[in-house]
Amino acid sequence: MKHAVLFCLILLIIFQTDCERSEHGTGKQRRRIHQRRLRKSSSLHHRANKQLGNQQTAAAAEATLPITNSDYSVEENLESLLSPLGVESSYNVLPGKKGHCFVKGMIMYNNAVWSPEPCITCLCSNGRVLCDETVCHPKTCPYTIKPEGECCPICSDAVSYSLLSGRTLNDKTEFSGDSSEQREFTNMLHKQVKPPQMEMDQVVIKEALQSKEEEEDIKEHMEHKKETSVPTTLHSDEERVEGKLRPEEERRSARQPLYHGRGEEEDDDEESEGEREKEEEDAIRGDVFRMSPRLMPGTPRGRPRLPGSCALSYKTISCIHAAFTQIPPITAPEVTSLELAGNSIISIPDEAFNGLPNLERLDLSRNNITSSGIGPKAFKVLKKLMRLNMDGNNLVHIPSELPSTLEELKINDNNLQAIDEESLSDLNQLVTLELEGNNLSEINVNPLAFKSLKSLSYLRLGKNKFRIIPQGLPASIEELYLENNQIEEITEICFNHTRKINMIVLRYNKIEENRIAPLAWINQENLESIDLSYNKLYHVPSYLPKSLLHLVLIGNQIERIPGYVFGHMEPGLEYLYLSFNRLSDDGVNLVSFYGAYHSLRELFLDHNDLKSIPPGIQEMKALHFLRLNNNKIRNILPEQICNVEEDEDSALEHLHLENNYIKTREISSYAFSCIRLYSSIVLKPQKIK
Incomplete structure (x- = not known):
């Protein structure tokens, strides 16, 4: 046998x-x-993108060019081309943050490394997200287990498997954190080999261990058993079924905690069953802040006990849309991310996060939190917090005593009434600040409010009530978003101290070209992108920054492009968007694009009043994308797009001429002779007189 x-x-x-x-x-x-x-x-x-006429294909041809985020992008190209006539596109064409990645509502900075899921590591590399899954080396041992929080299995035997899981092999209850495959394997082992009925100490001594780590684990377990003098016995399935276990052993087995930390003390004998049940009930109630002693800081590490509507994934606890009215009391020192979005939380007491001292990311968005409901020391315990999201609450001022470690703070769509000098005074590591959709203006924002933000590079103040550019912007600012305000002018002193600024978004304001001061931004050396869409401009503004590469003027009333308006720019304008304006043949001439002939890569002149191809198009040697659709163009002469005298191929990859009055059968065979791929030319449909 x-x-x-x-x-x-x-x-x-x-x-x-x-x-x-x-x-x-x-x-x-x-x-x-x-x-x-x-x-x-x-x-x-x-x-497929090349055939659809995507502007991004041209922009992505060279890695050195900024990537644009247009509504004519790959994902939405067909939808935008097939949209009803005269419907204005949002044309969000400014590039994103240079080198940064946008992941699940979060901005990941260049070279940032994070783990979205267990055993998967991602890297942000120049705007691209690169993810890699941990590859485990094969094990040659007969039995393997996968410890909590580890990616790869380790060698084990039947005895150490029972020790690490905190259960006996014959226990039919599910192992916490084990897979169904592991349970099936254990059951199969029971059927083939019945463990002898002896003390665990004797079994451990006789069994051959697979690694030094397991030997240390067994020794610690044996020493702990000697100290506590509580024997642990392996029992066969037949004994458990027949009821041969002694009553005290059954009670001890039933009282055994679901999760064990190494060296956990047996304190169950000191507590009554009633007290223990009450503590466990308190630990999962959403409206009580008293914690079980086992869940208080200082207890051995193990899997935290969570309310039933919460989930644990690696180091993230997610309690989204869980109908909480209070912060649930959770003790989990290993957890670094807590998601409580979409609940009905109204307050944050001082002790709310005592059990989560190592939080790095906290999402409290879309709740009902009020400023008066936040305790003065609510965030003080979070010494490692880097990202805080409080979008969509009822805050009237920025919470006090926020951790100085914060790098990202979002308080969009609240009811902020003011920002004083002390509101952000301790946040010298803050990189991203978003305060959109509030009641802020130059009247209630102190000019010294941003003084201490030495690292701030990304600031969103859209959907507020500013009439001028906020004063006192930090010198470190790189991207400024002020869309959907009531700004009427741009003065000379607005950007005096912001020498690093790279992008300014001023969509949906009330700016006129004569209200832009000549020295407002012309001497900026790093300002590459300006969005002045949907303002009150009648001409392309003069005195634009010398370093400008992107200029977005969609949805104004522009009738003319003044001569030499781009002539002073170095290295030269690359992207010019003038869609949905009032440009006519009289408003565009040979000198309108002077200074940009050698640099323009994308030119959008669609949805205007042009009756012919604008002069100078054939001189634009770098032009990849040209939109002239939805105008009043009637014919195309051979020399308007291609220079007949030159044999060189044009750089044009996408040409849109649909929805004009062009008779396609009358187009000269030489009109598009310089374009390499005719599939990049869109001529249909055309309007009927």
Whole structure:
């Protein structure tokens, strides 16, 4: 009989080893096939983009060019081209933050590394998100287990498996955190080999361990058992079924905590059943802040007990749309991210986060939190907090005593009434500040409010009530968003101290070209992008920054492009968007684009009143994308787009001429002779007289 059992064990070991090797080989092959499919699909996607006439294809041809985020992008290209006539597009064409990635509502800075899921690591590399999954080396041992929080399994045997799981092998209750495969494997082991009825100490001494780590674990367990003098016995399935366990052992097994930390003390004998049940009930109630002693800081590490509507994923606790009215009391020192968005929380007491001292990210958006409901020391315990999101609450002022470690603060869509000098005084590491959708203006924002923000580079103040550019902007600012305000003028002193500013968004304001001071931004050396869409401009503004690359003037009443308005720019304007204006043939001449002929890559003149192709198009040697659709153009002469005297191919990859009055049959065969791919020319449909 003994030989038969030994033979079965050997066969089981060989079978397990072969399975792991084949799974590893299959995994490698699957990854290679997946990567080939990705490359193939990206190649096909790229070809499709060229045929759809996407402006992004041209912009992405060279890595040194800024990437634009247009409504004519890859994902929305067909939808925008097939939209009803005369419907204005939002034309969000300014580039994003240079080198930064946008992931699930969060901005990841260049070279940032994070783990969205267990065993997956992502890197932000120049605007691209690169993710890699941890590859585990195959194990040759007969039994493996996957410890909590680890990516790869480790070698183990039946005894150490029971020790690490905190249960006996014969316990039919589910192992916490174990997979169904592990449970099936354990059950199969029970059927083949019945463990002898002896003390755990004797079993450990006789069993051969697979690694030094497991030896240390067993020694610690044995020492702990000697100190507590509580024997642990392995029992067979038959004994448990037949009821041979002693009553005190049954009670001890039933009282055993679901999760064990290493070296946890047995204090159950000191508590009554009633007290223990009350503590466990308090630990999961959403409106009580008293915590069980086992969940208080200082207890051994283990899987935290969570309310039923919360989930734990690696180091993130998610309680989204859980109908909480208070912050749930959770003790989990290992957790770094807490999501409480979409609840009905109205207050944050001082002790709310005592059990989460290592939080780095906290999402409290879309609740009913009021300023009066936040305790003065509510955030004081969070010494490592870097990102705080309080969008969509009822705050009237910025919470006090925020952690100085904050790098990102979002308080959009609240009811902020003022920002004084002390509101942001301790946040010298803050990089991103978003305060959109509040009641802020130059009257209630102190000019010294941003003084201490030495690291701030990204500031959003849209959807407020500013009539001028806010004063006292930090010198470190790189991107400024002031859309949907009531700004009427741009004075000479607005950007005196912001020498690093790279992008300014002023969409949907009330700015006229004669209210822009000549020295407002002309000497800026790093200002590359300006969005003045949907203002009150009648001419393209003069005195634009020398360093400007992107200029967005969509949805104004522009009738004319003054001569030499781009002549002073170096290295030269690359992207000019004038869609949905009132440009006519009289408002555009040969000198209108002077200074940009060598640099323009994208020119949008659609939805205007042009009756012919503007002069100078054939001189734009770098032009990749030209929009002239939805005008009143009637004919196309051979020399208007292509220079007949030159044999060089044009750089044009996308040309839109649809929805004009062009008779396509009358177009000269030489009109598009310089364009390499006729598929990039869109001529249909045309309007009927």
